[in-house]
Amino acid sequence: MPDAPILELEKVSMAFEGKQVLRNVSLILHHNETYGITGPSGCGKSTLLRIVNDLLSPTSGSVRFQEKDVREWNPQELRRRVVMVPQEAKMFPGTVRANLVWGLKVHGMTTEDEQLKAILREVQLWPIDLDGNAENLSGGQKQRVAIARALLLKPNVLLLDEPTSALDTDSALAVEKTINSLLSDHQMGVLIVTHNKEQAERFTSRVLELENLSEAS
Numbered sequence: 233m234p235d236a237p238i239l240e241l242e243k244v245s246m247a248f249e250g251k252q253v254l255r256n257v258s259l260i261l262h263h264n265e266t267y268g269i270t271g272p273s274g275c276g277k278s279t280l281l282r283i284v285n286d287l288l289s290p291t292s293g294s295v296r297f298q299e300k301d302v303r304e305w306n307p308q309e310l311r312r313r314v315v316m317v318p319q320e321a322k323m324f325p326g327t328v329r330a331n332l333v334w335g336l337k338v339h340g341m342t343t344e345d346e347q348l349k350a351i352l353r354e355v356q357l358w359p360i361d362l363d364g365n366a367e368n369l370s371g372g373q374k375q376r377v378a379i380a381r382a383l384l385l386k387p388n389v390l391l392l393d394e395p396t397s398a399l400d401t402d403s404a405l406a407v408e409k410t411i412n413s414l415l416s417d418h419q420m421g422v423l424i425v426t427h428n429k430e431q432a433e434r435f436t437s438r439v440l441e442l443e444n445l446s447e448a449s
């Protein structure tokens with residue numbers, strides 16, 4: 233039986249106050265696939281991820297997750313399954329532990345410290361004081377907490393917006409390895425925005441290059 237796409241974007245267009253940002257973007261993401269998105273600053277990469285997560289509604293076109301339009305999903309259920317790691321790794325006031333389990337808590341799920349330790353090891357952030365203040369972490373540490381927070385939800389689709397931009401190469405490679413093993417374990421699909429050509433080459437199977445519509449004539 234052919235493998236149905238996990239995510240399907242069909243002619244997605246977006247304009248903000250009349251300014252066209254995305255035009256007719258189509259892509260198909262399969263299980264166990266990492267799909268890269270590149271393009272100049274301001275071309276709409278983050279906007280595209282927000283549309284996939286139904287945080288924004290496109291001006292036209294559609295997004296289907298597991299063959300159902302994202303607008304027909306219960307938003308909370310959708311965002312447990314299609315999880316975004318935003319471009320700015322935002323920490324909430326509180327401890328590292330509270331920040332890690334934040335997503336789980338929103339969805340009424342819990343976890344043990346052992347599981348937190350395991351995921352932190354995978355993103356090369358162990359040892360760390362789970363009771364320390366998350367706002368005192370470095371940019372790269374926050375980025376890894378944000379990735380771990382998303383992975384703990386065991387998403388079907390992971391939306392990564394420049395997830396390793398603040399990491400050294402070794403940490404970035406460790407994060408990629410973790411995501412790769414989750415891909416095959418959970419039949420997940422990944423959309424990753426990256427400016428890093430080497431990362432795109434080693435980590436993604438296909439790349440969509442968006443153009444800056446405001447600069448194109």
Ligand SMILES: Nc1ncnc2c1ncn2[C@@H]1O[C@H](COP(=O)(O)OP(=O)(O)OP(=O)(O)O)[C@@H](O)[C@H]1O
Pocket residue numbers: 248249253271272273274275276277278279280319
């Ligand atoms: N909520 C919004 N209201 C109005 N304009 C917006 C909104 N969100 C994004 N834009 C505009 O849409 C364009 C695309 O923004 P977006 O953040 O998607 O770009 P990007 O490709 O992610 O850029 P970068 O590489 O710098 O992160 C920009 O011109 C931005 O100002």
Ligand SMILES: [Mg+2]
Pocket residue numbers: 277278279319393
């Ligand atoms: Mg962006």
